[in-house]
Amino acid sequence: MANFSKSQVPRFSVEVYQNEYLPEGGREVNAIVTVTSTGGGTTGGVPLRGVSASPAGIPAPAPGAAVVIMVDCSGSMDYPPTKMRNARDATAAAIDTLRDGVEFAVVAGTHQAVEVYPGGGRLAIADRHTRGDAKSALRRLSAGGGTAIGTWLGLADRLLAASAGDIRHGILLTDGRNEHESPEALRSALAAVAGRFTCDARGVGTDWEVKEVTGIASALLGTADIVADPAQLAADFTAMMENAMGKEVADVALRLWTPVGVEIRFVKQVAPSVTELTGRRTEAGPRAGDYPTGSWGDESRDYHVCVRVPEASIGQEMLAARASLIVPAPDGGAPEVLSQGLIRAIWTDDMAASTSINPQVAHYTGQAELAQVIQQGLDARKLGDYDGATAKLGRAVQLAQVSGNEDTAKLLSKVVDVVDAATGTVRLKAKVAEADEMTLETRSTRTVRVKK
Structure with missing residues (x-):
């Protein structure tokens, strides 16, 4: 197992941008919470949980990462015939991008889900030999059958559940509409696996449904995109896997604590993309709730938090919310606070101050x-x-x-x-x-x- 210096532990910071001044009678407070993770180091190593350290000051490496690649093998992947070949080549490129020690599997998706490699309901551990065996197994990928994406996600979840890794990730490719299961079945499958792994979704060609693919990525806190030309799949799969390999801290949540009388109107990620988080809140004790943000590497994201505060008189001020970034403790104890910032409200009769928009x-x-x-x-x-x-x-x-x-x-x-x-x-x-x-x-x- 690799050794890491303290400088390799990702550090999180939280910055709050807002106009804290409200006019008399004002009740809505808006803030942008910028979260930044810097200073990690995973190249050639094992992902870190993030801030845990041994008594000697050496950060404790996490068990690692696990990735399941789900490839659409429905009948439409044979039109044109090069599409299936491009999908095999793209999957091979992604496998080549796996770091040694990462657990992985390949799933063929039709109206059912079949584990192509390694088989037996297990994950392989990436090394020179398993990468070669997996690429050989890709020759068994052939087009035929329907499309039921919920079954693909279900199998990916069962495979990833067997991993001890902190980072659990899926890559999903489809070229058609989810015609062999109901929309309710897909929604149920997404609800069942949400929070258990992240997933990037790609639509190849132009015969798939945008809202299905973006809905999958949104529910599983991943990215969605179109690869209109199947010949571009290999480059896209390589970039997706490189991004997944750069993740170092899993299951990070934005925790919002609010005083009595304060109501959270909405929470949404606004950069690098817009993702609604309001409905994903899980209660975390008195007046506190957690909003999932997924896995992090070296990156920065922005979140828009809007709260409604009680009426107050001119000159009064209050803490409207406390935003903390937390990660679960390895032993199941109290979560670790990585960083935090404060959202404030101050009532003023200065019109210039209270009407200024941040x-x-x-x-x-x-x-x-x-x-x-x-x-x-x-x-x-x-x-x-x-x-x-x-x-x-x-x-x-x-x-x-x-x-x-x-x-x-x-x-x-x-x-x-x-x-x-x-x-x-x-x-x-x-x-x-x-x-x-x-x-x-x-x-x-x-x-x-x-x-x-």
Whole structure:
């Protein structure tokens, strides 16, 4: 087992950006909580739990990581025939990216789930030999059958449950709609495995359902994307696996404690993408709740917290919420607090102070609206409501320009002709490539960081 110096332990920091001043009668407090993890080191080693250290000051290495790759092998993967070959090549590339010591398995997904490697309901441990054996086993991947993604996730969960690793991750590839199980069955499967592992989901080609793939990734705190050209799968799978291998701390939660009388209106991740967390709260003692954030490597994320406070008089101030980043204790005891920040409320009769909008809050409020109006605009376009689509997508163009979200602006320009970005004046394009529309929808929740 590798030895690590203290400098390799990831360090977490929490910064709070807000305007704490409220006018008389003001009750809503908005804050952006920026969480940053830095200083970890996993290259060639074993992921660390994060902040645990031995009495000698040497951080205790975690048992490791486990990854299950789920590959769509339904009949549609044979059209064109190169698609299945590209999927095999991409899976082989991902296997090559596994670090020694990482547990892994490959699952073939159709209307049922079958473990292709190593088999027997177990995980293999990555080394030169098992990587070679796994790549040989990929030759058994062939197209045929239907699509029931819930069964794939269920098998991945059973395999990952056998791992002692802290980092539990799935990679899921599909090229079609989930037609061989009901939407309720998929929702039930997602609810059963949520919090047990994270999962990145990819749709290849253009015959899959965007909301299904993004819903899987959102529920399992992973990423979603389109790979319109199957030839690009290998590069995408390699990048996904590299990202998974960079995770060092698992099961991190954002804990919000609030005083009596304070109500949490919503909690959402707003960078690097918009993810709603409000409904995922689990109670954590009196007036405290935990919101899952998944696994972390060296990275930074932003969260928008909105709370409603009791009315108070001019001059009064209060702690509106305490935001703490926590990780479960290895022995099942009290969780470890990695870092924390405070959200405050101060009532003032200074109009300039109380009406000022914090730049971070304003930026991410616009980014969340940008994601929403893109979805609304594309839905309206599909329903033939072209006036509604024009209005929503025009607003999206305007918001993308204001926030400097150039990537989203480029994607929008493939769906609408921009007449005036500043005013949001656009015309719907008469013909739009299906891949361009699906790319915009899939990536609509990606945000840009505020310029601080």
